[in-house]
Amino acid sequence: MLVSTKWLSDYVNIEGIAPEDLAERITRSGIEVDSIIDRSHGMTNVVVGYVKECVKHPEADKLRICQVDVGEEVTQIICGAPNVAEGQKVIVARPGAVLPGNFKIKKAKLRGEESNGMICSLQELAIEGKLVPKAYAEGIYVLPETAVPGENALPLLGLDDQVLEFDLTPNRSDALSILGVAYEVGAILSQGIELPKISYTESAEKAEDVLKLRVDAIEENPMYVAKVVKNVKIAESPLWLQNRLMAAGVRPHNNVVDITNYVLMEYGQPLHAFDYDRLETGEIAVRLAEEGEKITTLDETERTLKSHNLVITNGHEPVAVAGVMGGLNSEVHDGTTTVVIESAYFAPASVRQTSKEIGLRSDASTRFEKGVDPNRVIAAAERAAQLMAEIAGGEVLAGSVIVDELDKTPARITVSPDYINNRLGMKISLEEMLSILDRLQIPTEAVNGKLVIDAPTRRQDLRIEEDIIEEIARMYGYDHIPMTLPIAESKPGGLTSYQAKRRTVRAFLEGAGLYQALTYSLTSKEHAQQYALETAPVTELLMPMSEDRSTLRQSIIPHLLETATYNVARRIDSVALYETGSVFLGEEEDGLPQEVEHVAAVITGKWVDHAWQAETKPVDFFVLKGIVEGIMDSLGLSEGLSFEQAVINGMHPGRTANILYNGEQIGLIGQIHPTEQKKRDLKNTYVMEMNLQKILSIETDELVYVPVPRFPSISRDIALVVDSGTSAGTLETVIRSAGGKLLKDVKLFDLYEGANVEEGKKSVAFSLTYTDPERTLTDEEVVKAHDKVLKALTEQAGALLRG
Template sequence: MLLPIKWLRDYVDIDENTKTIADKVTDTGSHVESIEDRSEGLEGVVVAKITKIERHPDADKLVICTMDTGSENLTVVTGAPNVFEGAIVPLAKVGAKLAGGVKIEKSKLRGIESDGMLCSLEELGYDNSVISKEYRNGIYIFPEGTEIGQDALDALDLNKEVIEFEITPNRPDCLSIIGMAREAAATFNTKLKEPEIKIENEVDNISDYFKSVEIETDNCSRFYSRVIKDVKIKESPLWLQNYLMSAGVRPVNNIVDITNFVMLECGQPLHAYDLEYIKTKKIVVRMAKNEEEFTTLDNEKRILFDSDIVITDGEKTIGLAGIMGGLDSEVMDTTVNVLLEGANFNSECIRKTSKRLGLRSEASMRFEKGLDPNTAKIAVDRAAQLIELISAGTIISGNLDDYKKRLEAKKINLRADKVNRLIGFEITKDEMAKLLNRLEIETEIVDEGIICTVPTFRPDINIEEDLIEEIARIYGYHNIEPKPLEGKLSVGGRSKLRNLEDRIKTVLLAMGYNELITFSFVGKSVFEKLNIKSDDNLRNAVEIINPLGEEFSIMRTTLVPNLLEILANNEHRGNENVGGFEFGNTFYPVEGQLPGEEKKLSFGFYDLGDFYFLKETLSKIFWKVGVKDLEFKRANVTYLHPGRSAEVFYKGESFGVFGEVHPEVLENFSMKKKAYVGEILFEKLLKLAIPNYLYKELPKYPAVKRDLAFLMDLDVEAYSIEEIVKENAQGILEDFNVFDIYTGKGIEEGKKSLAFSMTFRADDRTLKDNEITAIVNNVIEGVATKLGGKLRE
């Protein structure tokens, strides 16, 4: 937001220099980005009149101009194409300094001496974006009546500084000169002088020129309009051009310039329509039709949708509401009658349309933040007043105003004790009221505190705390005496879940795994890469409304694809013995609420071991929690090998899966090596976790180990054998371990050889052979009868 200091002083009397103003308003919460002195480095440029033009005798493209500076006549040679006799132009005399460090010296051009140089606005330091099209490639021509001989910097107000402010999104009222003047007035405790709107001469009646305004959508709260007849389209007066250019806006013509002037002054965007092109003599505001085509002022064809608000004449679209007008209804040199619009639109609709079309204008920037609909009438009437002031047209009496739901001022009760408690110092109710009054917040002091009436142009003030912030900032944060913090001390600590996470990390790090951290955003393509079926619950993902890209379009439901991506990247770079783990949240949608979160633990590797190393990893994780008696059953997971994967249970409840990655999935991730991964529901472990470990004495008695090998069907699970061993172990089984599964030569089709070891130990005695033999015989018999296993010799 650019605030020309000259424009600010029109509305508030502050007898301070620009630096002091910037410092003070910064103290009250308005952040100053910079102060620009546009005249810095410029001097020696005067306003002069071309009294005579002669052709250069030795150059076809040069002319010799006789210049009247008010005090002397000078000769200047120029090649500018737009000069003419009688033109009033900026003249840089010999010794003058221009933008970019250029210094003018007396010179000869093809034998003719030149006493200076005629200047373009760019040479006077103006940015090309604020120079009107007719002067971009030529000398600037002052409007008729500009005083000859005066300093050109004075004539163009270039010697007046411009303050640039950073305006936060919650303060749309500050995106205007009057809004910032109000802040300055409150800061310096002086009165704001808003312009008095008065039209001297109104003729006819609007009903003679225009029929009606109809709003057909709730996304437009107000449409206020007036008609101007006998419009004379021409260049704006110099003062108007100066105001616009100093605020960063390019002059176009008097009518368009006045709408831009009022937008900058009041913060309310306006639009002027050529009445000739509104054949029906009515305005209808509606939502666009899907794939409706519309050509905007910039001559670009836009495809609209039913989320876009449009202005129509009931038959054709003439404007894209809050963003840009239509090409067919713009004000042109031939325009005679004009309809002025001041409307209010839904900020969210404007923001989405502007972003989708990549079309951001000064108007949309303001509408996006939410404007006060009560400003619409003020702005249109102010524009009509200025049109009359510069004799650009005749104002028609009356207006058309469709105001759906009037916005009223909010009333908020403010408690004085709460103000003092939050700010940290004592201030009386009278002082509070005076500070708020400086911001045009009306106050009524009552026993309990203050009843505050908040003006409609302050949408950011909704609760008591907002008012307290206003009091504090206008009082001045720098004036508040610092005090030590007060509060009760509390003992911090990690949550139980975090402590459990740290305990498990020690196990995984000791086994050779590295901790990983990955993004919570993934793409839908991960489901295809994992061969996830279409009806699998893993596909029920939370979608991102505004994703950074397709690969970050949803929230992850599993950590496995992130883990496999890292393993694949390491394999591609030739790294060996790679293993990693991650504690991370997964997400799932909840109807009508924020997404749910579930913490999981994934771990995996290649070149670190095999399936049994992965199983050992999982067993040690559970051991660290305090759980030993796990059950393992064949898993049915699409991304794991069907014969080399398992699901882990404890007391009948599933806690996760692990196994070798399916060859097709490895191919999807461009991996050549075998990879092993596991994923468990980490949060479910918390309810099993023991707070501390109980240790017992080392065993006094020796262990007895027995190995058995059985020939059995391929689909028999090792877990079934372990169950039989436990049933017959009489409480002395210390360890059970499958150490070999073999299929191939010597084993008939559909069968496998499974070998396992059993370790027995008693706490109170040395075991005898006959005890162990009896248990082993029972195991052999149980495996044979229940599982059809045949003991191998």
């Protein structure tokens, strides 16, 4: 909501209060002012000019040489606007002026002719193009004949104004009008407000003699008021009216339409103007639409209606969608002479449903949806009639045609001062509460120590005791509410074991060079179970945003691959990402899907890239395997970790493994299948996903630090010839099992296949480290332990010691 302070000052005295101070006080009372817009943008030296002569530029077809009277002199200005002409009053930026955007005006020569300034369009004065009247959208703005050459043009255009931009909460629909804001500001400043004075001369002819009204849907339209104005002259609105509409973010059209928009912004009551002659029948009938009935609205779009949509008709065909937008077939146009003013109360739910179903939201529907003031319906119609008489020269027919079955009884709220103070933790006196409610112009009586309140119908948000508490608290001042600390047993906060372990995992991954990603929990049904460690019936949304976001995921990997593709497409060739998040498996007893926390990672591109040292290393399976081992080691779970070759759909058949802990699967790791990589425009890409919830729930012994051994260790290297299908992990498991307590470390350091090794075999070399923290080992002890290892390798893995 945009509120012009100049317009606001017509109804409440804000003289002497800086816009910044006013905005601060309004914000502190509960309505946030997002920004203050200075419509002048600091412009100076912008004046009214009179074009005395306008001729074509001899060297340019699209330029005109204008002799312009700017008050103190007649000066020459070159103008390229297509609508500039002799006899016009125009806006002139003199040399030295600075227009919005730091555009400085200087004397210049254009194609050999001198130009002393610029004739301006409204857009060049920082008025949005969508707010400029269509007649001047492609050229300069022409001022009325009454403008005086040489006078400051900014006040004439209403640009000497400050506009407050309100960020309204849904309950404060009363502030969707200038009068509503005036009530609020008057309460803040402890001032009364001055409502518009409505008076005009009625003609002898009665409205009910020329217009018949019938409402067949009283529930959806309990009140309808129609007034008839004859002999209107369609023209441009006066400049003051156009200025106010543009300041409020509304585009001027013509005087009749502008008046309805003006009253909408002033009273918060939507109006509509019908061309009486285009109605043809002299009748207005309000009814529910027929199923599939069509209407072309003012935006020139054909709308198909449903049987519960409310329409205004001429007794036969729809001429407006009630509360949303008028029809093109009854639009006021240049030839209109008789106007029917519609002011009505439409049920909020009905307007909301219709607006949503036909995909059309307007200023009118926004206000009807939130509920308009029933007691302003007639007043707004009378105000519009007054303005049409004054501005459009119309003759207002006597009386109005009304259907009124609307209950306008104000909501009664009874609340005790003690109840209010107990809820606020304050001691506000009864007199202060009455004063606050009086400033808000909320009728209140003190009866038997209680406040009996008749909430004004303009305040649709006042319904229960807590609403009154809020009004008193915000006007008394939230800053005055005392600060107190709760009195209770306190317990220092801290992380649970699970939370601390999760942080350890994240810290390790980030330390390893991976960036954290946050992706959607929703995916397509096709990808919901792709790469899933465990599958269950999928959970689909009833009303998804799109088919691509219709199903809850059961694996994080597809989302990380999408993110990798997105980055690679933007020339980020090396990507390393991880995510900890939930996957959704089946249903629990309450009918909701079971959430299980997983951790997943994706890496592609280069792992090492030192250009200066000419050292590069692409990512591979073992980089990601090392990261998994590091995670488990940081959690104290490295001893039970193992990997087992696996075949998984969508993964490379020879570079994929299940991740096991104590023989139970906890994850998967491997390269994406080349076909899948090509489909996603990725090079070699490796992924990992583990059941983080299961891992972090494993009980581990408390970490115990031991001193660095003082005694030397002894290393033995062995090279083994085994079948090509025997994995190094299997051999390592055998070595550790047979090595006993003296074997402290096993490292694989060589793999060889080729000359001097039998076909179908391979040579695998390990380095074994033996040590005892309490003493120095003898050769005999090491040989004895080492022989046990060799024997176990021969018997259990069929390995031969390579000579």
